[in-house]
Amino acid sequence: MVTPRPIASVFGGAACLLASTAMAPLFAGTIWWLRPVLIATVVGVGTAVLGRHVGRSIRHPALTGFCLSLVGLCTSVTAVGAHDAALLGVIPTPASTSALYDLATPIRDEIRQLAVPVPEQPGLVVLILVATYVVVMAVDLLVVVVDRPALAGIPLLALFLVPAAILPAGVGTLPFVLGAIGFVALMLLDGNRMVTRWGRLTGDRSPRMISNGLGGLGAQIAAGCLVIAAVVPLVLPSLDGRGVVNRGNATGASEGRSSASVIQPIVSLSQQIHNEREVPLLRVSTATPNYLRLTALENFDGQRFTLRTLNATKDARVSEGLPGPEADVRTVPAEATVTISKEMTERYLPVPGIPTRFDGLVGDWRLAEPTGTVFSTRTSTAGLRYTVQAEVPDPTSEQIRAATGAVPDSMGVVTALPTGLDPRLPALLDRVTAGAVPGYAKVVAIQNYLRGPDFTYDLTGAPTAQDGALADFLFSSRRGYCEQFASAMAVLVRLLGLPSRVAIGFTHGTQQSDGSWLITNKQAHAWPEVWFPTLGWIPFEPTRRTDGSTPAPDYAPSTDPADDAGASSAPEADEAVGVEPTPVVTPVPADPGAIDEEPEQPVGSAAKGARTHSFPPPWLPWAGLGLGVLGLLSVPALTRLVLRRRRMAAGPHGSAGSAAPTDAELVARVHAVWAELVDIAADLGIRLRSSDSPRSGAQRLISFLEAGPEAGSPEILAARDALMRLATAQERARYAPPGTIAFSPALLTDLALARRVLWSVTPRGRRAMATVAPPSVLRRITPGQDDRPVLAATGSGPREGS
Amino acid sequence: MVTEPGVLRWHDPAADIDHLSEVADRVRRSAETVIDGKSDVIRTALVVLFAEGHLLIEDVPGVGKTMLAKALARSIDARVRRIQFTPDLLPSDVTGVSVYNQGTRDFEFRPGPVFANIVVGDEINRAEPKAQSALLECMEEHQVTVDGVTYRLEPPFMVIATQNPIEMDGTRALPEAQRDRFTARVSMGYPSPAAELAMLDNHGQNDPLTGVTPVTSAAEVAKLAGLVRSVHVSDEVRQYIVDLVGATRRHPEITLGASPRAALHLIRTARAHAAIDRRGYVLPDDVQALASAVLAHRLLLHPEITLSGEPTNDIAARIVTDLIARIPVARQAQPRPPRRGR
Known part of the structure; x- marks a missing residue:
């Protein structure tokens, strides 16, 4: 059973209004086209909400809401387009219908002939009213009845489509951002509802805060996307020389010249x-x-x-x-x-x-x-x-x-x-x-x-x-x-x-x-x-x-x-x-x-x-840009390569050296090997947590190895032993008393074996990802997700020495 | 095999550790002849034994708490005393009492049951707090003071107490001070169906406890406990323990977190755990394995949390497990020389 949720309806209507600003450059003047848009939004949302309230008593709120909306559409069209011929000004009569028909017939030709910005036309007013009304109804239906606010973006997009297709400059930045804000508001609503659907909130923070936090995540993502959508076209070349946002024209109002x-x-x-x-x-x-x-x-x-x-x-x-x-x-x-x-x-x-x-x-x-x-x-x-x-x-x-x-x-x-x-x-x-x-x-x-x-x-x-x-x-x-x-x-x-x-x-x-x-x-x-x-x-x-x-x-x-x-x-x-x-x-x-x-x-x-x-x-800047982008993209992979080389190089070189390495050097070498293993795991999507000891980390990798169909094969078993040796070496290096630590070059062999086998059982897509954009490098740039809850939960600041 | 502890420690640490592990293994096998399928509980009990701590066994009646306590006690050739805690138990029933000797015309101290190596306190939470408190001094300080005279308790000294969950009739919660003195709390849990079936078969004929013979001596246990103190604990593990204990104090669902004594107990048991595992150094894994048993019973939960109906022990254990999953053991990917004072 559909709950009326008038707030959601109002949000939907507001989103439609905001999105309709994109049409502004299409029309000369403001009042004449804004009036039908306002009428459509107010009547559309009002009738839908009213209908669902009334409909609760007869247990068909969605149906009554829809029917009342349709009635609202008919009356508002009549009132705007054929006021004189209608009964009491709003009730359609045969005369008003034919008047509307006469009004609508020339629209087709007018649309074809008129150049933007279009001056006021009585037929166009009716058309704007109907189009906006239909969009408002669709948005309302999707937000409240179907309860999928995200889908409401599609009808909202329809409002953008007309100016985007007609205006050479596309939709201006301002209308784009306004429309997007409306959509983000809908998403926010969606996020909050999702949270309440999961169940009761517990935790140290108040439920409202958590709910806002979780719902806000969706908004954060949406806002982030919005920023990217607005910024990226400025930087990247586009097929037709302009993206949805036209950079040369901030308001989108001046380009529609005929x-x-x-x-x-x-x-x-x-x-x-x-x-x-x-x-x-x-x-x-x-x-x-x-x-x-x-x-x-x-x-x-x-x-x-x-x-x-x-x-x-x-x-x-x-x-x-x-x-x-x-x-x-x-x-x-x-x-x-x-x-x-x-x-x-x-x-x-x-x-x-x-x-x-x-x-x-x-x-x-x-x-x-x-x-x-x-x-x-x-x-x-x-x-x-x-x-x-x-x-x-x-x-x-x-x-x-x-x-x-x-x-x-x-x-x-x-x-x-x-x-x-x-x-x-x-x-x-x-x-x-x-x-x-x-x-x-x-x-x-x-x-x-x-x-x-x-x-x-x-x-x-x-x-x-x-x-x-x-x-x-x-x-x-x-x-x-x-x-x-x-x-x-x-x-x-x-x-x-x-x-x-x-x-x-x-x-x-x-x-x-x-x-x-x-x-x-x-x-x-x-x-x-x-x-x-x-x-x-x-x-x-x-x-x-x-x-x-x-x-x-x-x-x-x-x-x-x-x-x-x-x-x-x-x-x-x-x-x-x-x-x-x-x-x-x-x-x-x-x-x-x-x-x-x-x-x-x-x-x-x-x-x-x-x-x-x-x-x-003219291609030179783009070629340069392309090379630059490629270079930028290859930075993670190169960083990874350099890192691995450096870690591996320390091993054989040191062991061949004549001077006995100090404890600290030995420890550093084992740590390097272990760090490399952790990064290999990270590259392949196995996230070793900071709360994992070497032993449990190795165990995690082993269970990854054994999850596949190759489990039990000699190679897996060998890799398993190698992983255990690596873990033991690492825990000795980290926790054993000084003086008892040893570095064996065999560790490098173990590491190579573990790496090979881990890569062999990893899906191809993951491997490609690990090669091109190693997550271990990217993780260094962005702080780890799993470290944050600890600080939040324990309230402890950064540890001494960190 | 009785040698001087000093000699044993410095002569060959690895051999000593191996010996400890071997002794622990013997005791474990001995106890397992009585309690089947509870090896982790027995292991924790052994850890507590070598860590010179005290063990609290909590569970519903009839799952073998007392049996475990007695089996452990009998496996060691030591003085074992048992106190049945009842509501009318008096402190002097625990510590001992000075009685007037007509012959010497003087007061003479009659040692109570605490003067033993292993004290089995049965149903400890059925006694008045007054009687329970009699154990406070002996548990922490290994001494008893009666009428102003202090008597030392011989090492090893271990209290193995059993109790029913507080939800049971006739029980009262142990005072926090008392609870904090228990190094670890374990829960027996019901046996698996197979183990229960085997138990029915065996126990029908004779009392399995009669078959338990000492496999080690009190002196050896005391000596090995001294060895445990020498197990290496790295800076990272110390920091980890501090982090873990500290996290319980800041946890939103806990009103009273773990005490500094809990940190001490944790490090001591982690050492014992490492030694039983034949290691001369402690791993975070040792700490993680014991954190729940050592910390959970000390935590005083937020009243609101306990309303959910879930047993408080389970909630506390879950909180500790959560913390273990979140506290970093050390910064892994950053090699650094293992020295302090940068």
Whole structure:
């Protein structure tokens, strides 16, 4: 018969509440989702307790508790979801049921479409209520009725599962710890109940203390596990770059950003490129190095390009197939294996050109068609590794020239220009494109104008965020970096009437000794893309980086002779910089001076130092860590070996010595042999107690020998005699009067025999344990369990001389 | 074989120890002809004999307590006296009394039954404490003082007392002082069915005690007891004894722990035990083997503990066994030179 145990129910409810904090990052706002959780917990626990109390009189407390809980579920759902249609606001009626149904139907689609954090939705409130209620009921059932509080962890885990699966950052530390505290409280309850189940407590301490002590043991273990669970992921590498606890995000509330709240890529780009520190972000294994593209910015507000809202349905998952390039355009196939470091937590996948196929990609990645962005709202790129096959548009000049036609109305976004543009722009455009035939030639002319000698690549250029920055770049300063160049070209192309946008990504990086390409934050890049009818989006390159990593495309060749060096797609140092051309295959990373910045730009020695360090292969720290861990793990075994050697060495050496050993030496030698035997026993899991005399210790070992099927065999008998001789020698050495002690080298033979036979009768697992992690060594580190009760019981302090 | 104790001790210790063990073996076999299947009890009795102590045999009536006492006494060629303790026993009935001699016109001391080598005190806990106390002085100091005159008791002197458990009718608990003077308490226990069957067969014909003849002499026993004193006790064992005795004083279930005298008795019996085992030095095993017999009867249990209904003797014995299982005999794995005063 089930006892009501309201305290346990309350504990269970509290644990549910604590665990539900994990859902906080899923929802925007607090009150609207916390309310149904509170209602579910209070009503769920209340009805269950009430039901069991009432049910005692009819001898079915569990059943009545369950039924009343169900009633509570129905009424609370009705009250929350269909209050108006229900009788008295809580009693379900057909009308309220259909209202609930109407409320619930769209939830499915909403869940699929909404990105976290989710705003308040009436359907979702009902869903949260029901889900929490079910969890509360399950926990209550397990804790009180089934009386297995430990199992209540499973439904509690369900509350964690949703955020852990959806949020890229996982469950934050705080919700994890809160939920775990709830669970530990349940375990504590369990522990105390176990103790009371064993029977009456006796002893010198009060029963309550003992009970707390024993129950507390479970809590101690749980707390210990909790600490380990929180600390170990910080130290150990994990498969996806994060454990349950996300270290970068203590509250777990800020990471759940959707496409709407993402940092504008252009800002992120600007930050990356200006970062003093050079951080390896990507490692690409490919035969055809290409720009890696993240996304494209299509909205232009007069000052800067911003990201258009990305939309992608389930069908747009990259695993469902990709549309590929337009049929008419000539493309070059590219295949790249991309390894993304943990430093790069983007929502967009770097891909070369137009992806056609992904292999080994983990997560829900979708293609947002208009911008050609592969993105995910749930997974970040950190730690990803995948192989992408793509088509890089490489049209011939003839193809582009031939691509004429009207721009469809649907492309309004990419041709739109705000009013109030700088009035000098049309004039500039006319000047730049003078003499060129409309269309392709004018676009190339714009590109080459920007690549021309008038403009200087300068990372210290003003960010485009300022009002008039674009005009400033084009008309006065003419200094800037990729962002300004790309934006300027995109704007000018739009003035031509052609659709254009700014793509964000990376240049191909520097080639490493192993042939792969390393891309750091300094390789972040922006370039314009121009849309041509039947060909689609074609990238151009108006930025002339001094390191030559941004050559003009073949279909839009540069006319500037100084730019010739960059005409090939291979990464080469710009001659103008005066740096030796870097060989394609080089044992060290490319000359850092050639990477990114103008030579005349003042470079602090610190910045230089930061960039001149060679990047170790990413596996090196892990390999080092692995070696370190291995080394650490082998310490016990090595210690054991050294200990044994030292003990054994004392014997033969001393007996061969000419000088007669003193009593003390003899005694020490016998003690060493005995200590070795004790350790051998400990290694094999036979714990000789400190209260065992040598004789009873040997007896313990003998009974271990004789417990197995080999008992009675000559070897066992020999080992038995050897053990007795060892014990006798030890007790003589320890207890006999001085002057009567002898050390015989035969003891070493006895020890070897005893060791061999003891090992032979020990199960294999134990032997492996004894070899790898000898308990005798570990015991030295941790004080023996069996010594403690003596002190506790007798109250005696450490003995004199100990 | 009567030689000077000094000579015997220094001449060849191993041979002396062997001799002691041999004598003990003879006495044991002699006693076993009477009491079958109680070798451990007899062994403890012998240990107490050579440790110059006194033995308390406690058990329910009819299990052979008196028989054991008499068998031991008869196995030794010594003066044996028996005192039947009754409620009306007077101290003078034990120690002796001065009577007026008409002829010499003086008081003359008539020695009581304590003037013997082995005194068998039967049913000791049925006497008044007054009478029991008459034994105090002789047991500890081996002397009797009557009317201000002190008389020495000849060694060996051993009191073998029997008593019924205190739960029996007409018994009264021995005073703590009295109990503490008994070196060891043993319990006979019922014989095994086989031993009981054999007993029925043998005892039907004749009294087995009549067949017991002395196998050693009082002088030899006294001499061997002197030899026992020379058995080596290492520092570790001394420390162990102190730890063990000390632990009883701090044990939560015990209101009165073992006295320093108990430690003395323990070390003395451990020596005898080692010697009987043909060893010239004491092992912790000797102490462990005797701890229960030597310590248990001195422990005054917490009143609450005794309410459980379990016989107090069993509880005390269990506590001692627990302590033995927990007190470290010595720090094993740390070799160190066997000398003190670091």
